[in-house]
Amino acid sequence: MTLVEQIVRLLDVRLLDPLEVLLEGDETVDAVRVLLRTRAKRWADTLLNGDDPAATMTAARLIANLYPGDRAFDPPADWWATPLGQAVAVRAGHPWAESVSYATAGAMLGITRQGVHDLVRRGRLPRHPDGGVPSAAIRDRLRGETP
Numbered sequence: 001m002t003l004v005e006q007i008v009r010l011l012d013v014r015l016l017d018p019l020e021v022l023l024e025g026d027e028t029v030d031a032v033r034v035l036l037r038t039r040a041k042r043w044a045d046t047l048l049n050g051d052d053p054a055a056t057m058t059a060a061r062l063i064a065n066l067y068p069g070d071r072a073f074d075p076p077a078d079w080w081a082t083p084l085g086q087a088v089a090v091r092a093g094h095p096w097a098e099s100v101s102y103a104t105a106g107a108m109l110g111i112t113r114q115g116v117h118d119l120v121r122r123g124r125l126p127r128h129p130d131g132g133v134p135s136a137a138i139r140d141r142l143r144g145e146t147p
Contacts, residue, residue, distance in 0.1 A: 003047065003083040007040040010066045010084075047087040055091035063088070063095060072096050077107035090142045093135030099128035100135055108138050 001009075016036070020029045046058045062084070063073050073096050079085045089108045094100050100108070102116040105125070109116065116133060119125040125141065128134045 001083060003044040003087055004040050006083045007044060007062065008037055011036045011040065014066050044087075047084075047091060052091065055087075056095065059088045059092050060095055077103060080104070080107040081110065086142075090139060093137075093139035097135050099130055099132040100138070101132045105133040105138055109141065 012033070016029060016033055019032070020026075023029055043058050043062060047055050050058065067073055067075070075085065080089055085108075088095060094104070094108070102120075103113045105116045106113045116125065120127050120133065125133055126137050
């Protein structure tokens with residue numbers, strides 16, 4: 001699945017399908033669906049190719065609207081392996097956490113929790129003073145900007 005496909009699928013399931021039910025199949029939903037497919041391509045392009053502030057803002061807007069809730073965004077580990085999860089990790093790290101657990105860091109990096117522990121022990125990833133790994137360090141490693 002590509003990033004655009006994942007965004008479109010999430011928009012359909014989380015926003016458009018419920019709207020279609022509420023509006024009883026109104027054709028307006030089809031027009032919104034076409035518009036959102038076009039915008040999904042732009043959002044994906046911004047996430048992959050835009051500057052860091054634009055990519056981070058796009059990630060935050062998508063997450064806030066596609067994963068609403070009363071708690072801070074804390075996706076399951078397997079979310080980080082999705083195209084959207086990887087784009088967010090590379091562009092913003094974890095958008096709402098200064099540091100993440102070794103398990104989350106591993107999911108973001110595509111390695112095990114033990115693999116993260118080994119990287120920290122060898123000085124290849126810093127340890128956050130409050131525990132875990134700084135989100136920015138994960139982002140930097142994914143970008144190939146390791147020390």
